[in-house]
Each structure stands twice: as structure tokens, then as C-alpha cells.
Amino acid sequence: MRLTSFTDYGLRVLMRLAGDPSRAFSTAELAREFQVSRAHLAKVVSKLANGGWVSTRRGGGGGLQLAQPAASIRLGEVVAQLETNQALVECFQASGNTCTLTPTCRLKVRLKAANAAFISELNRATLADCLYYPDGARTRG
Template sequence: MRLTAYTDYALRTLMYLASHRDRLVTISEIAEVHGISKNHLMKVVYQLGLTGMVETVRGRNGGLRLNREPADINIGEVVRHTETDFNMAECFDPSGNQCLYSPACALKDVLQSATAAYLDKLDRVTLASLTRRRPPKTTRAPIQVYPRAGKAPKVA
């Protein structure tokens, strides 16, 4: 299964906001850092606002920030809100199913179980666990986001 760009951008936005809790962040900033379309990101942020995960602040000094604690943002919930469907094959949609094997096919059951396991795994992950800085002894580096094209990071 592959996530849509919409879901990818939603997850990146949430991770960026979680990493910048000390200030308001702009859509332009996120778009620039990740090299993605500002217009597309505006739609993503609007949807995240409707879910209550993100708060938008209007005005000259406005921007956006997390509206919930990272530990309270479940990644499975995010994916369910942003993906259009989880139909892994044609047979999942009865109105468009033309597969000859459907009446006795075991593959559909396997794919349904795989999708359920995938979502179950995502349900066990929070935004906090994705953005938590690791102790120095681990081989994993903490998340550091810099603008594209070798630009130096912005210093506040």
C-alpha cells in the first residue's frame, strides 16, 4: 500500500509543527522546507484544522500550530482522515468488481487482513513517538529539517 501525497504532506506538516512547538509556523515555510506545493498544502492544513489537530491563527503575524499534544495525535487517525479509501484491489468495491475469481477468492480476505494489520500498527503510533528526540547513544539522529537546495537553516 502506498500513501497518497495528501497523506504524506499531512504527516510532514504535523511532524514539522511538533518540532516547532515554540512558535507559529507558516504554510509557506513548510512548503519551502519540504519542496512541496503551497496551494496543495493549504488544502491539507485546512483539513487538519477541521479535525482539530491543527489550529490556524489569522492575521499579519498568524500561522499554524498543533492544537493537541503530539502524544494525543494518533497516526492511524491521521491516515484514516486523509486517505480516500483502503480498497487494495478491484474486488473491494462491489459496484466496480469485474473479477472472475471474486465469488471464491481467498486473496480478498488476505488483503483485508493485511490492511487491518497495517492500520492496527499505525494506531499504536503517536506524533510524539515519531518526533521524539533519541538519546545520544542510539544510531538514529534526531529529526532536523533544513530548507532544500543546501540553504543554511533559519536561525530565530
């Protein structure tokens, strides 16, 4: 399995917010920290907000924060949502499948099972299991 950079940055944003939950972060600040374009990160943040994991506030004192406790955010759910439009293989796409093996392919069912197992394994963990602290501390007290 390979996650898209979109999902990678989505997970990074969540880990960063979870590491300092009382603080609001700006998209520009996180984009600088992650060395990614602000426009790209804004799309990621929008998807995270639509998923209910991040809350956003505009203006002074605004920014991004977790919309729910890190312990309630399942990693598999996040990955599945962020990877929604990314077919594992061509034959999983809603349209545009040109694979000539599709009618008799016996690999597809195994790939679906493997993908489901991947998401299931990720769902065994929450964001709280992957907290990130920029100062290297393992816990906040």
C-alpha cells in the same frame, strides 16, 4: 502498503509542527520547505484541521500549529483519515469495481486484515515518537 503523497505530506506537516510546537507556520513556508505546491499543501492542511490535529489562524500572527499534544496524536488514526478515499485494491472501492473475481475472491478478506494490522501497528506510536527537529537535535530543552 504504499501511502499517497497526500498522506506523506500530512505526516511531514505534523512532524514539523510537533518539532517546534510554540511556533506558528504558514502554509507557504512549509510548502517551500517541503518543495511542494502551496495549493496541494493547503488541501493537506485543511484535512488535518478537519481531523482536529491542526489549528489554523488567518492574518498577522496566524499560521498552523498542533491542535493537541503530539503524544495524543496516533499515527494510525492520521493515516486512516488521510487515506479515506484511497482503496487498497479496486474491489474495496465503493463503486466502479469491475473485477470479475469479486464474487468468489478469497484474497479480499486477507487484504482487509493486513490493512487493519497496518493501521493497528501505526496506532502503537504517536506523533511524539516521531518528532522532527530541523537542526538535528533529538530533544528540546
